[in-house]
Amino acid sequence: MSNPTACLLIIGNEVLSGRTRDANLQYLATRLGELGIPLREARVIPDVRETIVATLNEVRARYDHVFTTGGIGPTHDDITSECVAEAFGVPWVVHEETRALMAEDYARRDPPVEFNAARLRMATLPLGAVPIRCTMTSAPGFTMGNVHVMAGVPRIMQSMFEALAPSLKGGVPVVSRTVHALGVYEGNIAAQLEAIQARFPALEIGSYPFYRAHGPQGFAGGGVALVAKGTSASQAEAAAAAITEMLRGMGAEPVQGEPPPAG
Amino acid sequence: MSNPTACLLIIGNEVLSGRTRDANLQYLATRLGELGIPLREARVIPDVRETIVATLNEVRARYDHVFTTGGIGPTHDDITSECVAEAFGVPWVVHEETRALMAEDYARRDPPVEFNAARLRMATLPLGAVPIRCTMTSAPGFTMGNVHVMAGVPRIMQSMFEALAPSLKGGVPVVSRTVHALGVYEGNIAAQLEAIQARFPALEIGSYPFYRAHGPQGFAGGGVALVAKGTSASQAEAAAAAITEMLRGMGAEPVQGEPPPAG
Numbered sequence: 001m002s003n004p005t006a007c008l009l010i011i012g013n014e015v016l017s018g019r020t021r022d023a024n025l026q027y028l029a030t031r032l033g034e035l036g037i038p039l040r041e042a043r044v045i046p047d048v049r050e051t052i053v054a055t056l057n058e059v060r061a062r063y064d065h066v067f068t069t070g071g072i073g074p075t076h077d078d079i080t081s082e083c084v085a086e087a088f089g090v091p092w093v094v095h096e097e098t099r100a101l102m103a104e105d106y107a108r109r110d111p112p113v114e115f116n117a118a119r120l121r122m123a124t125l126p127l128g129a130v131p132i133r134c135t136m137t138s139a140p141g142f143t144m145g146n147v148h149v150m151a152g153v154p155r156i157m158q159s160m161f162e163a164l165a166p167s168l169k170g171g172v173p174v175v176s177r178t179v180h181a182l183g184v185y186e187g188n189i190a191a192q193l194e195a196i197q198a199r200f201p202a203l204e205i206g207s208y209p210f211y212r213a214h215g216p217q218g219f220a221g222g223g224v225a226l227v228a229k230g231t232s233a234s235q236a237e238a239a240a241a242a243i244t245e246m247l248r249g250m251g252a253e254p255v256q257g258e259p260p261p262a263g
Numbered sequence: 264m265s266n267p268t269a270c271l272l273i274i275g276n277e278v279l280s281g282r283t284r285d286a287n288l289q290y291l292a293t294r295l296g297e298l299g300i301p302l303r304e305a306r307v308i309p310d311v312r313e314t315i316v317a318t319l320n321e322v323r324a325r326y327d328h329v330f331t332t333g334g335i336g337p338t339h340d341d342i343t344s345e346c347v348a349e350a351f352g353v354p355w356v357v358h359e360e361t362r363a364l365m366a367e368d369y370a371r372r373d374p375p376v377e378f379n380a381a382r383l384r385m386a387t388l389p390l391g392a393v394p395i396r397c398t399m400t401s402a403p404g405f406t407m408g409n410v411h412v413m414a415g416v417p418r419i420m421q422s423m424f425e426a427l428a429p430s431l432k433g434g435v436p437v438v439s440r441t442v443h444a445l446g447v448y449e450g451n452i453a454a455q456l457e458a459i460q461a462r463f464p465a466l467e468i469g470s471y472p473f474y475r476a477h478g479p480q481g482f483a484g485g486g487v488a489l490v491a492k493g494t495s496a497s498q499a500e501a502a503a504a505a506i507t508e509m510l511r512g513m514g515a516e517p518v519q520g521e522p523p524p525a526g
Contacts, residue, residue: 013467016302017437017492018293020471022285025307030281039279041314044288044305047469051304074450075470076457118453153472174280187337190381194339204276206310207338208283209416229280 003171003231004064006032008042011052011080012070012152015044023154024069031161036171036231037065047071052083060087060147065168067161070152072141074118084144085126092124098131098140099123105138134159176229177240180210180259181252184224192246193226200239203230210259225259266434266494267327269295271305274315274343275333275415278307286417287332294424299434299494300328310334315346323350323410328431330424333415335404337381347407348389355387361394361403362386368401397422439492440503443473443522444515447487455509456489463502466493473522488522 008028014020022044029039040063045051052071060066071080085092102123106113113119122139125131132141132148134156141150141160150160186207197205206229211222228239240256247254271291277283285307292302303326308314315334323329334343348355365386369376376382385402388394395404395411397419404413404423413423449470460468469492474485491502503519510517 013469013492014471014490015288016292016305017296017439018289018291018302019439019469019490021289025278026281026284028281029279033280039281040309042279042307046303047467073470073472075453076460077467077469113448113450116450116454119450121453122450176280176282185376187376187379187382190338190384191379197339204310204340206276206282206340207336208277209336227277227282229276 005040006037006065007059007063009068010044033174036173047077053087056087066147090127095125102138132160134163172231175233177236178227179243179254180225181247181254182223268303269300269328270322270326272331273307296437299436310340316350319350329410353390358388365401397426435494438496440499441490442506442517443488444510444517445486459505
């Protein structure tokens, strides 16, 4: 049985203008891989109603899970929630339990926070949505069908995702083994690497050149990181062993694991 | 006349698995805005032939320019170039001028680099493509129709983009003005901000909460950054003035420009 699949929609003009560097894709990609729900696509789209609705309907039909980040705050440019309602063809209505929890939270603050019309938007959900409550804020994310709607601020998004994660039905975790070697060029190993890929058709074998100007313990220079990835740890290990043997055969000194970070 | 539009395709399993954090989206978003070719969408897709071809054909029909990053190296997982040929329905053939330039480069190295079959793939382009040559490598990117194909390694991508940029017919540069204020919550300004957005329909006005634990000159705490963006600098300035006035009216001390970075 194959693993369920995921798509991420990053919703926000600020990412498309370059103002903000997205920090959610890598977090979710990593966590979803660990849960066996590999991320198959990510899209960055603007805060434009027709675009959000059309994109939601396209990807929710194509993937088992859709995660969204951004656009669920109280201001006029936060339109993700009402767009989800429109995509599902359901009313967008005040969620009474959420309103009560937010009212309680706002009243407890010192000074108390006014529960005005803008904040009430954050208690308004597509009819039938299930709130995702987290420890960072009383304004929730929510799940509607196979669409999981989360905040864009990374620490709030992470808190919402970790609250949601135990309820996601995952698959076999995706594991990877990495072998790196200094002074090896992709162009010199391509043919042998392709032969190894052919021996392990269930794995994805990737080749990533790197360059480090400096590094810990005198590590410096260029090389290649070769990654074998899939749902079978034993296959990934066998492929890593074959890659190691190939590199040794060329006189290189391969090391298991990622090269040290650039520095 | 409206500005030409752009879409970015980030091609690579390594971004979707979380192994690599993309560093090209923010660079290109910023530079394209400066050139008046605003980025309207970005997609991260895997190294899968059918996906790349179908996505290319979808977005090249929808946007004035399509930029791709990744998948043009010499290994088996580098398939972007042949997928562009397939998308355009043209043969994928050795580009003789490029082959000669690469051969010259490889022969000059000490020790010389073997111009093998894997490296010859990097001199193989869709028929009719125009190479994008840069100072970082003799293996080129290329432009095919409205599709601009670049490397995934950020410093090479940037070098290719800057070589290409002067030939791109841009529009009116996108400019923005930012006002930030400490101790202001989005929920308290949403209604007034929406009214300002209504006065400036040609601008995009965005609201971005921030939080800094520490910062230069004792700067710390939470607040909001309000951004007015569009192709008219005078409109953006007028909107920033209205935002400043609104914030002062609430007793806040607004400052033009971004808040100091987190620290």
